[in-house]
Amino acid sequence: MELRIHGLHASIEGKEILKGIDLTLPQGEIHALMGPNGSGKSTLANVLMGHPSYEVTGGEVYMDDIDILSLEPYQRARLGLFLAFQYPVEIPGLTAGKFLKRAAELRLEDGGKLNVSSFIRELRAHMDFLEMDHQFINRYLNEGFSGGEKKRMEMLQMLALQPAFAVLDETDSGLDIDALKIVSKGVNSLKGPGFGALIITHYQRILNYIRPDRVHVMVGGRIVRSGGPELVERLEKDGYDWLKSQAAAEHAKV
């Protein structure tokens, strides 16, 4: 399966943020999407999932032969698209366990029945893997969680739902090194032929733990450069400025 983004334009409140994104993410690969603040990375993540605040003004996104832009967010999720949020919401009154169980049920095709005891067993194993206290699932979803705990909860959901494609929206931001390692462990454990990931990040730090197959750099709502992991090192050394001026020059030519 492939996640194919072609000529994607999107705006919020009339302001165009994405100005023609082309990107193909096959399963089995991990791609990094880097770029300076305000380049549109998080917008891309939200548009892929179908956030209602954004308006798609052009282009297409396919999961294999399915045009996902015509689908509701929950339908995209059931197809196997997952978004790890930069700022996961807190929902007091809804326990993490109840929420996860329902999400897992909905992932089963044709209303199959969830085997609750094996679900719980797997969930506990995932929690052990992510070094989370088992009591987490009895707490209200993200309520009073620290930043690191929220990101672990996102990873727990990703492990429990086993998506075909995961988009991680700056999951590394605000994490200490231990939490970062755990998040990376979560992604690496899913790595394989049935899983593709787009790691959106501002820093190269997380890419010390998750080795990307491809790296894309986004500036001003466009992908201005794609390459192999060596691109990360260049960015680390020279920053984004050389790409910014390059992008401006190319844009001027157009």
Next chain:
Amino acid sequence: MRHLDMATGVRYSAPSGMETLTDTLKNLEKTARWPGPSMEEWRRSAFPKEDELPRAAGTPLISWEIAEEDQDAVVIGYGIDDEALALFRTDLADSQTLLDYRHRLDILSRPGSTAVSIRIRKGKVLSRPVVLRYSYRGRDTRYNAHTFILCEQEADARVVEIHDGRAPEMFVTAGTHASCGPGSRLSHELIQNLDDSAVFAYQSLAQTGRDASYRSFEGQFGSRIAKSRMTAECLDKGGDVHMNGVYTARGNQKKDLKPVQRHSSPRCASRSYYKGAVQEDGATVFQGIIEVAKGAFETDAYLSNKNLILNDGARADSIPNLEILNNNVKCSHGSTTGTLREDELFYLESRGIGRKEGRAMLIEAYIEDALGNEQGREPHPAVYEALAQFLKNGESEKP
């Protein structure tokens, strides 16, 4: 657990020479006014006039459940009025009040032919809740139901009182008088889920003895118009009161709730926590009040009301009140009104949960902390049944 036959209930014998409240009320009934907009508490209730309500009187079907192992701890009485009142009057020597009989509607809801008394014997701790159910079945019929709960010294009990019935155009008046003996712990849970065409008027008075604990839960789900006043009065030192409530209004439903935290004695604590959800053209009014009498020093009271408005056109008025006739007290109230947040819905959707279901999950989550009337106590299933109807109705909205 089994249903008891009414015949197994115990009839109390009336003490001789007792003044009969019923006679007094009968006289009052002739002169008292019907409540209307001229009375502050009833200004926003939209309560029908008496001639708009059914006149034919009926008797509800009453059933109750008591756990097998609790049979010896509980005495159920049926069909009582002055006799049971006598028992309640003697329990708390200081208690001069029964319910507040302020107007004609209150008087209609006096203990009459349909009354059940539940007495939990001294020192007994019940293993399971006593569930008392009033079922109303006749269309265009007027009903009255009255419940007495006597939780004797050091007893510990949970009493669930359910009012339900699907017949159209019923008018139900109901009242509960709970008496909490010294050191006792009583949880009283009222669940109203009458037909959407019904009119329901309810009042209760719970009085706490020394160091008694009273927990109430009020779930107001059904009825076209429901008006409720639940009063918890701390009659002796060390009383501890928690009043929780959940109410919903959809379609054209109107709910008007007034929990009263009445401090008549010093050094008592009370909390009320009420949450409402309104949708379509539903409207709710919350008029909770903390009343601190002269001399009730070192009172510690807090009143909180939160409302969730689910669409334009739905309305929730929150009018919390304090009436403090004393210094050296700690009393405050808080009130918030909000709506569902788009980012929360999107989060649930991103995990495959459809919008309608996500909306229901968020509403349920919103009221969750007001449902249990004590930590670790599961609400009665009737609460979730009633709530499911509310959540289902919201699905008629656009996705």
